[in-house]
Amino acid sequence: MDEDIPYELEKLITIRIGELEFQVPENNSLLRCFQYLRLYPISMGGFCWNADCRTCEVLIKVGSGKEQKVLSCQTTVIPGMTILEMTDKLKFCLRDLVKRP
Secondary structure, rough: OOOOOOOOOOOEEEEOOOOEEEEEEEOEEHHHHHHHOOOOHHHHOOOOOOOOOOOOEEEEEEOOOEEEEEEEOOOOOOOOOOEEEEEHHHHHHHHOOOOOO
């Protein structure tokens, strides 16, 4: 097991942030998956992780379903999920992954 990863990942799934695809661990909240992609910025980003601050709100779409605003700390990732919009705080924390419009 890689010493940088404190636990074994059962399976990685594909999600999209805008037009870009990323592999993230299944069965995790979307915010935890953002943390997987950028550990330090998300960990130090001041997110409450319990739906109080609402600074992790994103607009998602899964397949041909309708767009939904959800809190990434309360939403489990689904293969094929696309994040269409996110708060400025999330954009800042993930800035080296996604380009700001």
